[in-house]
Amino acid sequence: MSKLTGYIYDIIMGPFERKKLHRIRYNLLSKAAGKVLEIGSGTGVNFPYYKEVTVTALEPDESMRERSLAKSKQSRASIEVRNGDAQELEFEDNTFDTVVGTLVLCTIPNPRQALKEIRRVCKPNGLILLFEHVRLEKGITAKAQDILNPIWRKISGGCNLNRETISLLREEGLVLTEVNEYLKGIFLSIEAVNQKDEKIISV
Numbered sequence: 574m575s576k577l578t579g580y581i582y583d584i585i586m587g588p589f590e591r592k593k594l595h596r597i598r599y600n601l602l603s604k605a606a607g608k609v610l611e612i613g614s615g616t617g618v619n620f621p622y623y624k625e626v627t628v629t630a631l632e633p634d635e636s637m638r639e640r641s642l643a644k645s646k647q648s649r650a651s652i653e654v655r656n657g658d659a660q661e662l663e664f665e666d667n668t669f670d671t672v673v674g675t676l677v678l679c680t681i682p683n684p685r686q687a688l689k690e691i692r693r694v695c696k697p698n699g700l701i702l703l704f705e706h707v708r709l710e711k712g713i714t715a716k717a718q719d720i721l722n723p724i725w726r727k728i729s730g731g732c733n734l735n736r737e738t739i740s741l742l743r744e745e746g747l748v749l750t751e752v753n754e755y756l757k758g759i760f761l762s763i764e765a766v767n768q769k770d771e772k773i774i775s776v
């Protein structure tokens with residue numbers, strides 16, 4: 574991607590962030606605890622919401638990562654920004670208390686592989702906090718998401734409109750403890766437990 578990607582992303586997303594996403598991010602990220610891994614941190618838009626945690630933030634795109642780096646220096650939390658791919662994490666098993674991903678499973682080429690890696694590096698019964706846009710289950714909007722996806726993916730740098738993220742999370746063994754819908758269910762905030770041993774009831 575170009576050097577300008579991060580700059581343009583912040584300009585385009587700015588009004589939507591302030592109007593809609595701010596409160597969602599605030600509510601979700603206030604739950605992050607302990608040692609946190611954030612995948613695909615983009616321009617560091619989540620960083621102001623972290624408190625009393627230690628964050629390792631991975632961002633593969635150089636232009637986005639530069640902005641993440643700048644924002645990490647203004648945060649109250651201790652944040653280290655690194656280059657890294659969620660599909661191939663460089664960390665030992667059971668390293669993190671919380672893993673965060675926002676608007677990122679839509680873009681990662683193989684989200685199933687990323688989830689396997691997230692499960693591996695997250696501690697048993699650790700917290701997984703996600704905010705994603707997803708394919709609706711049925712109806713005309715779901716059809717439109719399918720039809721528009723090929724062109725959208727091209728112009729948006731690989732973002733997919735029609736990922737069935739909830740099914741994927743369940744298939745990969747995550748225990749969903751809270752799911753909140755926004756904008757008619759296209760956006761979801763998701764809290765999940767990384768069950769590796771004990772049985773926890775899913776919502």
Ligand SMILES: C[S@@+](CC[C@H](N)C(=O)[O-])C[C@H]1O[C@@H](n2cnc3c(N)ncnc32)[C@H](O)[C@@H]1O
Pocket residue numbers: 612613614615616617618619631632633634637657658659660674675676677680681682732
């Ligand atoms: C739509 S942006 C979201 C950025 C930020 N998380 C947010 O909430 O605004 C998607 C991000 O995922 C990153 N990404 C794409 N593929 C990735 C991968 N394999 N591993 C980690 N991050 C990835 C992109 O570079 C981009 O910064």
